[in-house]
Amino acid sequence: MHAVVYLVDAYDKERFAESKKELDALLSDDSLATVPFLILGNKIDIPYAASEEELRYHLGLSNFTTGKGKVSLSESNVRPLEVFMCSIVRKMGYGEGFKWMSQYIK
Numbered sequence: 001m002h003a004v005v006y007l008v009d010a011y012d013k014e015r016f017a018e019s020k021k022e023l024d025a026l027l028s029d030d031s032l033a034t035v036p037f038l039i040l041g042n043k044i045d046i047p048y049a050a051s052e053e054e055l056r057y058h059l060g061l062s063n064f065t066t067g068k069g070k071v072s073l074s075e076s077n078v079r080p081l082e083v084f085m086c087s088i089v090r091k092m093g094y095g096e097g098f099k100w101m102s103q104y105i106k
């Protein structure tokens with residue numbers, strides 16, 4: 001596997017704990033230890049949806065993301081991981097996420 005794209009419903013706040021549990025299981029999977037993780041917070045077209053900061057907090061990623069834009073991690077042992085907010089129905093946000101992720105796929 002070259003990458004993981006993890007799509008979270010940012011509107012479904014009651015299930016953030018469940019999302020965190022699933023994500024933690026993937027993050028601790030040895031076979032995925034070096035692959036980039038793109039976390040997408042979907043449904044931001046709905047006003048009640050969580051903000052990026054809120055989603056990071058609930059998924060336990062507040063101090064864990066590696067930076068947007070071009071961040072070279074090849075010299076380090078750090079796994080690329082970033083959160084991008086999106087609305088799939090509005091076709092927005094995820095393009096930036098996939099672009100970010102593509103720089104880390106060998």
Ligand SMILES: Nc1nc2c(ncn2[C@@H]2O[C@H](COP(=O)(O)OP(=O)(O)OP(=O)(O)O)[C@@H](O)[C@H]2O)c(=O)[nH]1
Pocket residue numbers: 009042043044045046086087088089090
């Ligand atoms: N408002 C909005 N609705 C969306 C978006 N993306 C998908 N949906 C809608 O969400 C519905 C799919 O429901 P979800 O609950 O997200 O699907 P799921 O993840 O397969 O189901 P669960 O595992 O039960 O969460 C469909 O009606 C989609 O049209 C989005 O960006 N904005």
